[in-house]
Amino acid sequence: AAAGPAAAALLGFTGIAASTEDTVRVPAGYRWQVIARWGDPIGALDAAPGTPAFRTDAGNSAEEQALQVGMHNDGMHYFTLPWDNADAAGASRRGLLVINHEYVDQGLLYPDGMQGWSADKVRKSQHAHGVSVLEIVEQGGEWRIVPQSGYARRITANTPMRIGGPAAGHPLLCTAADPEGRQVLGTFNNCANGYTPWGTYLTCEENFNGYFVAASVDADLKRYGVKDRSDYRWHEHDARFDAGQHPHEPNRFGWVVEIDPYAPDAVPVKRTALGRIKHEGATVTTAADGRVVVYMGDDQAGEYIYKFVSRDAWDATDRLRNRHLLDHGTLYVARFEADGGGRWLPLVHGADGLVADKGFADQGEVLVRTRQAADVLGATRMDRPEWIACHPQSGEVYCSLTNNTGRADARPNDPNPRDKNVHGHIIRWRERGDAAAEAFAWDVFVLAGDPASEVANNQGNVTRVNPANTDVFSAPDGLWVDPRGVLWIETDVSTSRLYHPELNPKSTELRNIGNNQLLAADPASKAIRRFLTGPVGCEITGITMTPDLRTLFVNVQHPGEPLGDSEFNDPAKPMKYSTWPDGPAGGRPRSATVVITRTDGGVIGS
Ligand code: FEO
Ligand code: CA
Ligand code: CA
Ligand code: CA
Numbered sequence: 001a002a003a004g005p006a007a008a009a010l011l012g013f014t015g016i017a018a019s020t021e022d023t024v025r026v027p028a029g030y031r032w033q034v035i036a037r038w039g040d041p042i043g044a045l046d047a048a049p050g051t052p053a054f055r056t057d058a059g060n061s062a063e064e065q066a067l068q069v070g071m072h073n074d075g076m077h078y079f080t081l082p083w084d085n086a087d088a089a090g091a092s093r094r095g096l097l098v099i100n101h102e103y104v105d106q107g108l109l110y111p112d113g114m115q116g117w118s119a120d121k122v123r124k125s126q127h128a129h130g131v132s133v134l135e136i137v138e139q140g141g142e143w144r145i146v147p148q149s150g151y152a153r154r155i156t157a158n159t160p161m162r163i164g165g166p167a168a169g170h171p172l173l174c175t176a177a178d179p180e181g182r183q184v185l186g187t188f189n190n191c192a193n194g195y196t197p198w199g200t201y202l203t204c205e206e207n208f209n210g211y212f213v214a215a216s217v218d219a220d221l222k223r224y225g226v227k228d229r230s231d232y233r234w235h236e237h238d239a240r241f242d243a244g245q246h247p248h249e250p251n252r253f254g255w256v257v258e259i260d261p262y263a264p265d266a267v268p269v270k271r272t273a274l275g276r277i278k279h280e281g282a283t284v285t286t287a288a289d290g291r292v293v294v295y296m297g298d299d300q301a302g303e304y305i306y307k308f309v310s311r312d313a314w315d316a317t318d319r320l321r322n323r324h325l326l327d328h329g330t331l332y333v334a335r336f337e338a339d340g341g342g343r344w345l346p347l348v349h350g351a352d353g354l355v356a357d358k359g360f361a362d363q364g365e366v367l368v369r370t371r372q373a374a375d376v377l378g379a380t381r382m383d384r385p386e387w388i389a390c391h392p393q394s395g396e397v398y399c400s401l402t403n404n405t406g407r408a409d410a411r412p413n414d415p416n417p418r419d420k421n422v423h424g425h426i427i428r429w430r431e432r433g434d435a436a437a438e439a440f441a442w443d444v445f446v447l448a449g450d451p452a453s454e455v456a457n458n459q460g461n462v463t464r465v466n467p468a469n470t471d472v473f474s475a476p477d478g479l480w481v482d483p484r485g486v487l488w489i490e491t492d493v494s495t496s497r498l499y500h501p502e503l504n505p506k507s508t509e510l511r512n513i514g515n516n517q518l519l520a521a522d523p524a525s526k527a528i529r530r531f532l533t534g535p536v537g538c539e540i541t542g543i544t545m546t547p548d549l550r551t552l553f554v555n556v557q558h559p560g561e562p563l564g565d566s567e568f569n570d571p572a573k574p575m576k577y578s579t580w581p582d583g584p585a586g587g588r589p590r591s592a593t594v595v596i597t598r599t600d601g602g603v604i605g606s
Contacts, residue, residue, distance in 0.1 A: 024556065038068075079096040126186070172368045492539035496563055537558065537559055559590070
């Protein structure tokens with residue numbers, strides 16, 4: 001059936017058509033603007049307003065990049081000022097926007113791409129990674145970055161951070177530069193994110209393996225995907241990325257990092273209790289007794305879904321008393337059963353084969369080698385777990401499984417029910433008890449796809465809720481349930497598969513799906529409606545709203561992305577595909593945050 005009355009109330013906007021245009025499109029009655037483009041000044045306290053200005057030839061230095069918004073915006077969160085501001089109207093006009101910068105396109109980052117590769121170029125690349133903390137304000141309907149803000153901050157691949165939790169000080173984390181195993185430089189490949197009830201930001205290290213090289217790849221490096229080459233080529237000028245010389249340096253990445261956006265001098269902390277995987281996001285909820293629960297996906301084909309349950313309850317009376325909360329607790333990995341049930345299996349040293357003679361000396365080693373420990377427990381291999389979202393009223397949890405075309409072992413009632421899963425799906429579970437429960441029940445919320453596909457396996461089941469067949473999509477990635485209970489779905493079809501006559505003339509599989517997009521779903525009726533389409537060659541990622549729900553922020557990542565490695569080094573290539581957001585005079589496409597409001601100032605989506 002089509003969407004019923006409940007969906008009509010929840011999704012009160014007119015869905016838009018698919019698009020292959022090089023722009024952002026939103027429903028009638030909505031408007032959009034961009035802020036926080038790659039290279040925009042962050043508004044650093046001691047920098048003159050508007051400086052260092054972005055150079056359209058990408059000629060800014062590494063030092064300038066460290067005072068500018070990084071590249072490839074990804075997960076983000078809007079924090080109120082102050083952190084516990086309960087005045088929704090005031091808190092929604094000025095706040096902190098914290099943004100991940102997942103990775104960079106080194107063909108775009110410099111005037112001449114990767115020619116003349118140098119230590120300076122490596123440093124600029126490192127400074128374009130990490131996280132931006134921006135103070136932003138709305139005036140006259142326009143949002144802008146506040147200049148000379150005491151909060152403005154860049155965290156990069158070189159920012160000193162502390163290691164916390166059970167693996168801190170572990171021999172596997174010790175290096176020549178840090179013989180104590182407690183201090184590390186930087187964070188990178190910060191994909192999705194999380195945020196805690198005490199007002200801190202969680203940034204998640206995903207494909208960290210791609211920055212290291214090892215002449216000889218042992219089983220542990222191989223399990224995490226470290227190879228004998230790296231497209232980023234940092235190791236040529238920064239020896240810590242040569243895992244042959246510094247074999248423990250890769251162990252210091254793949255963690256969740258907690259950042260206090262309200263304290264610009266606070267040292268970020270890698271929370272090892274949350275495990276070491278290719279962390280997509282870290283979605284926080286609370287159990288009935290106030291313990292904190294963090295859901296996390298490991299984004300690689302055949303990897304697992306995890307959750308962490310803190311030992312202690314969080315303290316609402318003094319936010320700083322929560323500063324060690326994520327260092328103590330139990331990490332679990334999910335096993336999905338064919339009968340629709342499931343169990344959370346604890347990754348605890350000494351139990352269930354996680355013992356010294358199986359290669360796990362202690363809890364620190366269980367955490368450094370989280371994937372191998374989960375293998376021992378018999379966790380369920382999934383089709384690339386990306387974002388996880390918790391429904392604030394029902395407690396249901398949603399996880400996007402973006403796709404997996406390399407598997408052919410699907411079984412009936414499998415949580416990954418399609419072999420050659422081209423379009424991906426969203427799985428949902430309900431804990432048997434509160435969020436800290438050790439058992440759950442699951443179902444598949446939606447199989448993405450196009451009912452018009454010639455291949456039955458690729459048709460999906462989106463039509464069951466929309467006979468008009470316009471709101472088809474592929475590759476769900478970003479997920480968030482807003483306070484009204486709308487499930488927002490962001491897509492990341494890779495550019496090599498994207499249908500666009502100029503970009504990829506051979507691919508017609510996504511002809512009805514078009515550019516990557518943002519959709520809204522009603523969890524009860526499963527009605528899905530397209531809300532936004534992005535420019536050519538981008539993915540849509542990152543999502544947050546102001547507390548009054550009248551301003552929505554999403555990220556456009558890698559507009560104009562080239563098709564493959566052969567173009568990695570060609571700075572001219574992306575301009576052929578996209579000039580978003582600045583047009584041809586802008587010099588090059590730039591990742592940016594899109595701010596969406598209603599022209600009548602109303603609540604988004606209602
Ligand atoms: Fe960085 Fe799994 O997306
Ligand atoms: Ca993602
Ligand atoms: Ca993705
Ligand atoms: Ca991405």
